[in-house]
Amino acid sequence: STEAVATKCRRSRTKFTEEQLKILVDAFNKKPYPGYAIKQRLALEVNTEESRIQIWFQNRRARHRFLKRPEKNLDLRQDRAYPEENIQGVRDRRCRTSYTSSQLQTLMNAFMENPYPGIDSRQQLAEDIGVPESRVQIWFQNRRSRLRIQKKREPEEGSAQRQNQGQDL
DNA sequence: CCTAATCTAATCAGGGTCCCCCTGATTAGCCCATTAGG
Numbered sequence: 001s002t003e004a005v006a007t008k009c010r011r012s013r014t015k016f017t018e019e020q021l022k023i024l025v026d027a028f029n030k031k032p033y034p035g036y037a038i039k040q041r042l043a044l045e046v047n048t049e050e051s052r053i054q055i056w057f058q059n060r061r062a063r064h065r066f067l068k069r070p071e072k073n074l075d076l077r078q079d080r081a082y083p084e085e086n087i088q089g090v091r092d093r094r095c096r097t098s099y100t101s102s103q104l105q106t107l108m109n110a111f112m113e114n115p116y117p118g119i120d121s122r123q124q125l126a127e128d129i130g131v132p133e134s135r136v137q138i139w140f141q142n143r144r145s146r147l148r149i150q151k152k153r154e155p156e157e158g159s160a161q162r163q164n165q166g167q168d169l
Numbered sequence: 170c171c172t173a174a175t176c177t178a179a180t181c182a183g184g185g186t187c188c189c190c191c192t193g194a195t196t197a198g199c200c201c202a203t204t205a206g207g
Binding site for chain 2: 013036054060094116
């Protein structure tokens with residue numbers, strides 16, 4: 001098995017310089033849950049894609065979640081508990097991407113071909129439909145997730161159309 | 170080895186359409202998610 005995709009699967013690792021890390025760590029200490037505007041500004045300041053900034057914050061939070069002092073292990077979420085104090089607008093998210101039907105068609109076709117596209121495929125796809133690669137990646141994640149849920153909800157369709165008792169909850 | 174990249178599951182939230190549904194965006198992950206590149 002494993003016909004090992006010839007093309008590279010993962011995006012190559014981003015290597016941050018010390019300066020870049022200093023800026024990021026500084027921002028993280030100020031605000032471990034930055035909104036979109038802050039992430040965008042950091043991306044500019046550090047000269048990296050915003051998606052890399054987002055991943056960096058995710059990974060750092062994961063690492064620090066348990067690195068923190070055990071006596072106060074609820075700190076990371078404090079920031080979310082008091083949204084009033086946020087300098088930046090509360091709940092500052094990236095704007096929803098709205099796909100056209102032809103863009104969706106392209107994504108669907110690619111999904112049926114391979115629901116786990118590597119970086120090269122995603123980038124090609126992103127270029128084809130004119131959307132950032134990070135959005136394509138999210139689209140595939142959500143698509144896979146919802147397909148799983150749907151399959152779970154409808155266990156089988158081809159066989160066994162009789163017994164269907166007590167499956168709720 | 171360290172940590173960026175990736176994954177699943179759950180949840181928040183925008184927008185259409187009529188108050189619920191679809192789906193994009195964000196987050197956590199707990200013997201402390203897993204995988205793998207440099």
